[in-house]
Amino acid sequence: MHAFANPTRFLKLASWLTPLLLVGGLVLVAISLVWGLFYVPPDRLMGETVRILFIHVPAAWLGMGGWSAIAISSLVYLVWKHPLAALAARASAVPGMVFTAVCLATGSIWGRPTWGSWWVWDGRLTSMLVLLFLYAGYIALAQASARDGGSYKIPAIFGLVGAINIPIINRSVVWWNSLHQPPSITVGKSAIDPAFLVPLLIAVLGFSLLFGGVVLARMRALLADFQAEARLRRKAMEAA
Amino acid sequence: MIRENLNQWDFVIGAYVVGIAGTLAMAVWAWQTMRAAEKRRDKVREKVKRK
Numbered sequence: 001m002h003a004f005a006n007p008t009r010f011l012k013l014a015s016w017l018t019p020l021l022l023v024g025g026l027v028l029v030a031i032s033l034v035w036g037l038f039y040v041p042p043d044r045l046m047g048e049t050v051r052i053l054f055i056h057v058p059a060a061w062l063g064m065g066g067w068s069a070i071a072i073s074s075l076v077y078l079v080w081k082h083p084l085a086a087l088a089a090r091a092s093a094v095p096g097m098v099f100t101a102v103c104l105a106t107g108s109i110w111g112r113p114t115w116g117s118w119w120v121w122d123g124r125l126t127s128m129l130v131l132l133f134l135y136a137g138y139i140a141l142a143q144a145s146a147r148d149g150g151s152y153k154i155p156a157i158f159g160l161v162g163a164i165n166i167p168i169i170n171r172s173v174v175w176w177n178s179l180h181q182p183p184s185i186t187v188g189k190s191a192i193d194p195a196f197l198v199p200l201l202i203a204v205l206g207f208s209l210l211f212g213g214v215v216l217a218r219m220r221a222l223l224a225d226f227q228a229e230a231r232l233r234r235k236a237m238e239a240a
Numbered sequence: 241m242i243r244e245n246l247n248q249w250d251f252v253i254g255a256y257v258v259g260i261a262g263t264l265a266m267a268v269w270a271w272q273t274m275r276a277a278e279k280r281r282d283k284v285r286e287k288v289k290r291k
Contacts (some may be wrong), residue, residue, distance in 0.1 A: 018274075022267060029263070033256065048248040055259035058272050099242045104264075106255040162284040210267060224277035228284040235288050 007223060010084060014216045021213030028206025032146045035199040043196075052110045054199060058207035059103035063131060064166050065211070066096020071163035074156035084219075086152035087226075090142045091160055091218030095211050097135035104128055115179045123172035126182040127165060135142065 004149065036054035044051035073089035076082060107125070131227045141154040173182045184191045192200065 010268040022271065033260070037252070037256065051252045052255040055244055055255055059259065095266060095270075098262055102259050102262045105258045109251050109258070111254045113244075113251050115275070117246075162267055207263070210263065214267055214270040217274040221270070221277040224274070224281040228277075228281040231281075231284050231288050 007074065011223070013222065014220055018216040018220065020061060021209045021216065024212055025208070025210030026205050028202055028204055029210060030206075032199045032203035032206055033152055036203065037097065040196060046114060049110055049113050052106055053196065054203045056106040056110060057200060058204045059099045060108060060128070061105050061204060062207055062211050063096060063100030063128070064169060065094050065208075066099060067131060067134070067166055068158075069097065069215070070159040071166075074126075074159035077152055077156050078160070083152075084223075086156065087219045087222050088215070089152075089156065090146075091215045093139050093142065094218060095214040099207075099211070100132045100135060102131060107122040117179075120179055122178040122180065123176035124169065124178050126150060131165055131169060134165060138162065141213060152181060153240065170237050183212065185220065 022047050032054055036051050036163060040051060040054075042048050047127070068093040070089045071087045073092065077085040077089065094210055104125075107128075138155060141158055142152070145155055170183075172178065173180050190197055
């Protein structure tokens with residue numbers, strides 16, 4: 001892993017991997033959404049609204065996945081002090097926040113015809129909203145620490161502490177009464193009919209590839225900014 | 241039981257528009273900011289080399 005944590009090697013790998021992940025993700029997402037929209041039968045209970053599943057579920061997983069990536073990268077940074085781990089954590093924040101917002105918005109749209117309400121303050125929805133606020137706080141903190149030239153230590157600690165919300169989101173429908181349904185997919189088990197499960201898995205794969213492509217693009221942008229600034233600073237010091 | 245006369249497809253289309261627009265906007269923004277940052281870095285590299 002340390003071999004790939006070298007910025008030159010990372011850029012060599014990311015230069016072909018970024019467009020591959022973005023284009024591959026877009027193709028798979030397009031296939032799954034067309035499949036979900038036009039070829040999946042309506043559900044016995046939820047009717048046509050079941051089609052929202054193919055956007056809402058991948059967005060929810062990636063909203064939580066984004067923070068898991070922040071926490072793991074932050075831990076790697078705190079233990080090995082590798083700057084690429086800090087970049088990976090910072091790069092995961094915006095896509096994680098976007099998917100969390102998409103999850104909340106599509107869930108709210110789904111809730112209106114299914115539950116009769118756009119929003120309920122239950123465990124699942126509230127903990128997901130807390131995740132959105134955690135992302136906003138993390139992005140502000142990481143930007144402030146980068147602007148002031150400080151270390152990434154404080155955002156890394158925030159990223160680790162915030163990870164406590166992930167198991168809370170996951171178990172919220174089991175721990176508390178909720179309008180939200182309990183987990184349909186657990187390790188090795190699925191309560192979803194294959195007619196819905198196959199396009200759902202393609203959607204999850206496609207959105208995940210897109211997420212990976214966006215994270216790599218963000219890492220390249222942050223790294224390029226850092227390299228340009230470092231070069232200018234070095235030149236200014238030489239001139240002084 | 242009171243049943244509302246809601247068209248379910250309106251909600252499906254609304255959710256798809258939000259999801260697709262959000263995802264596409266994020267992907268395009270990430271790609272463009274990356275290209276701009278790398279172009280800026282290369283320009284700085286050239287400028288520093290020339291001096």
